[in-house]
Amino acid sequence: MSDEAEQPRFSWKGLFAFLAGGVSLFYYFEFLLPLPWVSPFGRALYVVTACLAIGWGAMTQTKAMFGLASASPRPTDSLSQRFSWAGVILILFGVEFLLMARKVPIALARGCLAVMAVSSLFFGIREISKHLLAGTELTSIRHRFALPRQGAVYVVIMIVLFVGSLQTRSNMLLLVFAMMAAPFVLNGGIIVSMLKNLSVTRSVPESVVAGERCTVELNLTNRKSILSSQLLTVTDRVANEREVLEPSSLVARIPANESRVARYQLELRDRGRYQLGPVSIETRYPLGIVERGITIDLPGEIIVFPRIGRLTPAWFRQHGHADEIVHRSDTKRGVYDDEFHRIREYRPGDNPRAIHWRSSARQGDLMIREFHQSRNQDLVILLDLWNPDSQDSAAIDRVELAISFAATISRTQMLRSRDSRVMLGAAGERFESWLGATGPAGLESLMKLLATLQSAAKPDLAELLSWGRAQRGPTTRTLLITSRPRRNGTIPALEETQAKGDAGAELRIISCEPEELLTWFWFESR
DSSP states (O other), rough: HHHHSOOOOOOOOHHHHHHHHHHHHHHHIIIIIOTTOOOOOHHHHHHHHHHHHHHHHHHHHHHHHHHHOOOSSOOSSHHHOOOOOHHHHHHHHHHHHHHHHHOOOHHHHHHHHEEEEEEHHHHHHHHHHHHTTTTTTGGSSEEEEEEEHHHHHHHHHHHHHHHHHHHHOOOHHHHHHHHHHHHHHHHHHHHHHHHHTTTEEEOSSEETTOEEEEEEEEEEEEEOSOEEEEEEEEEEEESSOEEEOOOEEEEEEEEOEEEEEEEEEEEOSSSEEEEEOOEEEEEEEESSEEEEEEOOOOEEEEEEEEEOOOHHEEEEEEEHHHHGOOOOOOOOOOTTSOSSEEEEEETSSSSSBBBHHHHHHHSOOOOEEEEEOSSSOEEEEEEEEEEEEOOHHHHHHHHHHHHHHHEEEEEEEEOOOSSEEEEEEEEEESSSEEEEEGGGGGHHHHHHHHHHOOOBOOOOHHHHHHHHHTTTOEEEEEHHHOOOOOOOOOOOOOHHHHHHHHGGGOEEEEEHHHHHHHEEEEOOOO
């Protein structure tokens, strides 16, 4: 557990609800109880609401201090999510205020109660409608209100002044309270007006390579005709199964009927699909004591391709030498001069299968056909994504190295070869396969497949090798890349499988342990 998680927490919302409920009860017993024109229903509603505020505040504060949380989150479509008790209470208060306004003899008091009744009814109906329409297009923009620490302290001071003025009957304290309340209300009204009629669009690349930086642009448009929006903090959400990122950017000012661009950079190190959105826009302008924000549902996606490395010279010597290519009797020179090259004298260590017997008989000495590395050779890559424990970092690293290694080999083959095919089969959570001709056209679809592969504790090796044998041809070489570690120089799980199939001996097996893989493959330092 981190140090931050061990520290006690604090909930300003819980404190504010607790204090508001206590002050309301004090106000009721001190002032409302003697009034004859308050109905019994109104008295009960007032007391119950104050007690609920005290209870909710105490419960929230306790949860925050001791790090308590509900055992299981409620489903988003449950009745509690579709029903608003706050809206019901506001409507009941509105009805009570209307009944009180009919009995109050003072005209000014009747007007104040009527305004309070209309306001309570309006906000109650809006709250209930918002909950009933949750998940629809009408609620794609959600509003949020919060008190920063400075604002919470400001509110506490206001409450202390108000209670003190009631206790001491001091007009001076009441005047100071009014002078503090006016900026608080004014600040809230300004923030609400600045967040109105704001829209946002996102410009994001469809795909990136793991470890490379990309720029995401959020275009904010102020559709108001007069007022500008000031000091907006724009926060996006980028998440996959393993992590959640919340990059943010500050926009100083958006004039009326104009747009501004907020940019942030991402460096995603894990391959896979990342979901973007929603986007939050917040501001505390101008006084910083009230924070309001809107959340806009703006879905998006980035596909992170596996990281691409470099193949070592040893790889090209061992896996791309003349004895690994297909020797053809055709002596025609290819466009790239990459088939038959020349006839020369035999040297110790040359492949005897490359001896040209007619020329040897003519010259009276052994002559050999020399080939350049063939670029027309089909390549079959078999990926064994074995991971017995999803929490084992070493096993996870081997899986990622296997996928990056396969991506590097495939990319090299597709960009350097002509008139050949690349075939890839992967055994993980399920069997996946890809077949395509060399060239840059099909590279993106192959990388998308590699980006979404998942490992498994028991991948189906039999199906993988059976598929590999089905792709075998006279001009094909097959590589098996596995995330299983070697033990005493062998991989036990593959020995039995190799013995069963006739293609087992033709496999080139490479284990993706870092020490072994360093011979064939490496990443450039960033």
